[in-house]
Amino acid sequence: MINPREGCVDKSEATSHRDLAARLCNLRFDDALPVIAEVNTLCIASPDAYFAQRLDCRTYFAQRHGYGHDRPEGVFRGPEDEQIAYCRELCKRLGIAHDEIARTDVLHEFGQAVQIDPKTNQVVDTRPRRELRTIVHAERRAKGVPVWSSHLTFGLTAQREVGFLELHWPDLPEAVIREARRMTEMVSCGWQAPEQTVAEVESVEAGIVHTPAVGYFFDVHAAIRVIYRSLDPNIGRKPMYHFDRHGVPVRLRQTSELIQETPLPERRAQSAQACPA
């Protein structure tokens, strides 16, 4: 069971957290606001913004509440080049080596709406597609191998300040990187993915997988990722497996370990509409 522990923060830790918020995101908080430690996070929050970090890995969260296409601080409407340059600058501030950035993309988020006549289900008015904001998304590689679960995602305000930021870029054990490189060799030497029924192999790649940004555990593994496609191209959601060097599926720790669920009996049909198979 998790016991929240508030207030377990010494002065130097609090100062360091505030400095990080200022240095990374230009977020400055009133001295009267406390830095709160709870479970595996540190957070400082005001009515206008928050800045938080995980204590068990390099993971930061930041938000200006005035950020948004319909909010007072707006969204950045400048060129993509400028956002990519901002990303490079941010990575430098974060201490992320340039060669760890596998790719950086500017994603465009759109909105649209229609009015429908409920009697006829016909569209009677259309508000055309418009761009709501752009989001910068950076992916990671470590010594040449992809780290699928790491990312830097942020959006900028109209004044080019960080509107929101999520960085999940944990330190990786050397042994994991070494194993991932070994697996890369295995793949290039013709490692055979296990066969799946009614699906065929689409891609095989070695890399590193770890637990997500919001979570109570940090767990990381080298893995060979196999993506399969259904033999029926109309069936969506592709099977994806992460195997270790022995071809055994890799298992990451999960938040669900913290809750207890009893096994359920088989569900029984209770109503007439539930026709037997």
Next chain:
Amino acid sequence: MGVRFSTGCVSTYVARGCGGPDLPAAVPEGGAFRSWYTLSTAKNVLISRWDNGDVWGSDFRDAGGGDLDTGGGADYPDVYFYAGHGICQNPPSPTSPDFLLTCGNFGKPDMVNIQQQSRFGNGFGHLKFWFLDASCPMDVVSLATWFPVFQGLHIATGNSGNANSDVLDSQQRGDQLSAYTAGPVPGFNFVQRSVGDAWMRTGLIDVQSGCSAVVIAAGETFADAEDRRDHERVQENRRNPITHWIAWRWVTRA
């Protein structure tokens, strides 16, 4: 104030000959989704948590009242999370229907034509938030046809893609969507977001290039629909929308 929530997740397709390959992450994804709603101090209440053959096509169909089944119908709780296969058109057109594909031991057929058969929030229905992690059942080009589904339903989330731009079987989308929407959770209260913001951040986890995360909301006016799409949170307890408008937003993986 908490919400009543359910999950229905299908990993096993092959053994029953339902057409699609197995999805080993779908059932654990349901567990991940439930864990945040359970750990939240919002006092959320679990209504049902069926997996594999115990998830039925009838749970999502209005006709016959299967969606109101107190033992697993999708229109019985306030929040329903589905993980499993969907059906994709390659490519979809503006009038293309969207489908879920279950593999049930009852409640046949397994295929659900969402726009034709799903009606949420009507009659005794409660569903306010429908979270679909099934690949294609929310094609951007055909979202206007979702209007009849919103009979009180506030917001639905999903993905738009095709055989070349698909979602990958992963626990992490549902896990993180849940963390962002469950209400206060120890250590991570600060991440609580609107449904729209949460899915725009999490709906592109483990998806292929060209696949989109999509959020759609209903409202009485254009402004109301947009406001719900962008700002409504699961724990807000807003009243059901009068559905005259639907608004959607989407972001696409590069």
